[in-house]
Amino acid sequence: MGIDMSESGESAQNPGLEDRLARLEEIVAALESGELELDAALKLFEEGVVHLRETEALLASAELRVEELLNTAQGDETRDFGRGDGS
Amino acid sequence: MTPPSGPDEFLDLFDGQDAEDGHTVEGRDSADGPDPARTEELRPWSISELNARARTLLESGFESLWVVGEVTNWTRARSGHCYFTLKDDSAQLRCVMWRRDAARIPVDPEEGSRIRAFGSVTLYEARGDFQLAARELAAEGDEGLWKLAFEKLRRTLEAEGLLDPARRRPIPRFPGSVGVVTSPTGAAIRDVLRVVSRRAPWTRVVVAPARVQGEGASSEVADALDRLSGSGLCDVIIVGRGGGSIEDLWAFNEEPVARAIARSSVPVISAVGHETDTTIADLVADLRAATPSAAAEAAVPDREAVRELLARIEPRLSRGLRAGVDRQANRVRELRLRMVRGLERRVEPGRRTVDRAWERLPNAIRRTLAARRDRQGRLAGRLEGLSPLSTLSRGYAVAQDATGGVLRAVADFQVGQAFRLRVADGEVVAETTELKPGEGVTRPPPANETESTHGDRHE
Numbered sequence: 001m002g003i004d005m006s007e008s009g010e011s012a013q014n015p016g017l018e019d020r021l022a023r024l025e026e027i028v029a030a031l032e033s034g035e036l037e038l039d040a041a042l043k044l045f046e047e048g049v050v051h052l053r054e055t056e057a058l059l060a061s062a063e064l065r066v067e068e069l070l071n072t073a074q075g076d077e078t079r080d081f082g083r084g085d086g087s
Numbered sequence: 088m089t090p091p092s093g094p095d096e097f098l099d100l101f102d103g104q105d106a107e108d109g110h111t112v113e114g115r116d117s118a119d120g121p122d123p124a125r126t127e128e129l130r131p132w133s134i135s136e137l138n139a140r141a142r143t144l145l146e147s148g149f150e151s152l153w154v155v156g157e158v159t160n161w162t163r164a165r166s167g168h169c170y171f172t173l174k175d176d177s178a179q180l181r182c183v184m185w186r187r188d189a190a191r192i193p194v195d196p197e198e199g200s201r202i203r204a205f206g207s208v209t210l211y212e213a214r215g216d217f218q219l220a221a222r223e224l225a226a227e228g229d230e231g232l233w234k235l236a237f238e239k240l241r242r243t244l245e246a247e248g249l250l251d252p253a254r255r256r257p258i259p260r261f262p263g264s265v266g267v268v269t270s271p272t273g274a275a276i277r278d279v280l281r282v283v284s285r286r287a288p289w290t291r292v293v294v295a296p297a298r299v300q301g302e303g304a305s306s307e308v309a310d311a312l313d314r315l316s317g318s319g320l321c322d323v324i325i326v327g328r329g330g331g332s333i334e335d336l337w338a339f340n341e342e343p344v345a346r347a348i349a350r351s352s353v354p355v356i357s358a359v360g361h362e363t364d365t366t367i368a369d370l371v372a373d374l375r376a377a378t379p380s381a382a383a384e385a386a387v388p389d390r391e392a393v394r395e396l397l398a399r400i401e402p403r404l405s406r407g408l409r410a411g412v413d414r415q416a417n418r419v420r421e422l423r424l425r426m427v428r429g430l431e432r433r434v435e436p437g438r439r440t441v442d443r444a445w446e447r448l449p450n451a452i453r454r455t456l457a458a459r460r461d462r463q464g465r466l467a468g469r470l471e472g473l474s475p476l477s478t479l480s481r482g483y484a485v486a487q488d489a490t491g492g493v494l495r496a497v498a499d500f501q502v503g504q505a506f507r508l509r510v511a512d513g514e515v516v517a518e519t520t521e522l523k524p525g526e527g528v529t530r531p532p533p534a535n536e537t538e539s540t541h542g543d544r545h546e
Contacts (some may be wrong), residue, residue, distance in 0.1 A: 017459060021459065021462055021463060021466065024463070024466040024470070025466065027470070028466055028469045028470055028473065031470070031473035031475075032469070032473060038475055038485070038493055039491070039492060039493045041473075041475040042475050042476075042491075042493075045470070045473065045474055045475055045476075048466075048470045049470070052463070052466070052467050052470060055459075055463045056463065056467075059456065059459055059460050059463060062456055062459075063453075063456050063460075066449070066452045066453065066456060070448075070449045070452075
């Protein structure tokens with residue numbers, strides 16, 4: 001099996017979304033191969049669940065941030081024009 | 088000579104007068120001594136006696152008079168005296184005009200022209216010629232002699248283009264120096280000085296004295312004009328004199344003066360004090376003034392007018408200055424506007440790109456996020472199906488030690504040891520009570536373990 005068992009906690013202390021998704025792909029692929037010892041599978045699975053939860057949180061916050069930014073930016077733009085006309 | 092009849096006629100004539108006026112006879116007697124004609128009728132007269140007597144009679148017998156006739160044989164002798172004959176259809180009269188009088192006539196009369204001569208009759212004793220001593224001449228009819236001379240010179244100058252109005256130069260508005268050609272003792276110079284000092288006292292007046300009447304006056308005036316013009320001292324020259332008869336003014340109708348005016352390097356104002364007749368000088372001059380005073384007024388500005396002009400110029404200057412500044416300010420404004428517009432044109436494509444980006448960015452980021460979410464969702468679904476614990480729902484259980492390690496074989500257990508049993512819906516904490524190693528089962532499959540633990544649990 002090519003899966004790196006050590007990666008979960010150590011290499012990236014707070015990995016980003018892409019890293020976590022990539023790791024999830026690895027974990028899923030490894031689990032799907034069915035060649036894992038049970039405890040390894042369990043550990044990977046638990047790591048996968050952590051990644052799922054984290055990615056969910058990251059995605060949710062990213063989506064929120066995007067919407068906030070878009071709203072704010074459009075609002076700022078309008079305000080800028082307003083100031084520009086007034087001065 | 089027709090001796091008896093001539094003197095007799097005169098004698099008769101004058102005897103008549105004598106009768107009324109004894110004074111004339113007395114005079115004649117005293118002039119000629121004892122009258123031989125009366126005392127000694129038979130004694131012959133000498134020619135001299137007779138001519139002298141005849142002359143006396145003639146001169147005393149006629150008032151000065153005008154005679155009209157046709158001129159013939161006009162000669163001007165080198166002495167300056169002029170001799171000519173007046174005649175009509177049937178008679179002739181010898182005439183003489185002495186130099187002093189002849190110098191004052193403008194032109195010699197043309198042969199055959201009709202003229203009037205003013206003078207007294209006399210007898211030229213040496214030749215016994217009866218003649219008229221003329222003191223004045225005038226052309227008969229409309230065209231006086233002066234007029235003739237005037238016209239002759241005018242035509243000449245006109246043919247040369249010297250009377251062309253286009254030749255007239257403007258009089259400088261603010262001359263620094265005014266030249267005056269006139270008699271130093273006449274009224275003209277006093278008038279000019281008075282007017283200049285009243286109107287423009289800062290102006291310098293340069294006088295070139297010249298005799299303005301009499302023989303040679305015109306060349307003196309011309310010389311003075313040339314001197315002033317050549318000196319470079321003057322911005323304008325006044326030439327003239329006070330009023331007088333046409334003869335007094337005649338120098339200003341003569342060619343030397345006309346030509347000197349025409350060649351002057353500075354503008355010339357003529358001021359011949361004679362309002363009715365125009366002189367040749369007036370025609371050639373750049374400006375004609377009626378009198379020397381008027382000429383001075385034309386030559387220099389009035390100081391009040393100068394003051395007013397300066398007062399008017401000041402606001403115009405500042406207005407002009409302000410207009411200039413305004414023009415520049417407008418230019419700056421316009422340039423700034425054009426610059427801003429140019430900049431806007433340069434910025435516009437970028438602005439459009441930004442606008443388009445603003446339209447595309449939200450979708451892009453949303454698409455990106457959606458892709459990640461899809462991926463994550465798919466991974467979540469797949470992970471879910473792969474849970475190693477999913478078999479537990481089928482009745483299996485996993486024994487794990489405190490650290491989570493899977494307990495697979497009997498050897499992994501010790502009596503009294505606590506372990507956890509993981510089942511489909513949770514965990515069960517258990518304790519090992521007995522170890523029963525299996526018979527044939529050396530490679531324990533998870534099922535065995537599970538069974539054994541299962542069995543334990545049942546105990």
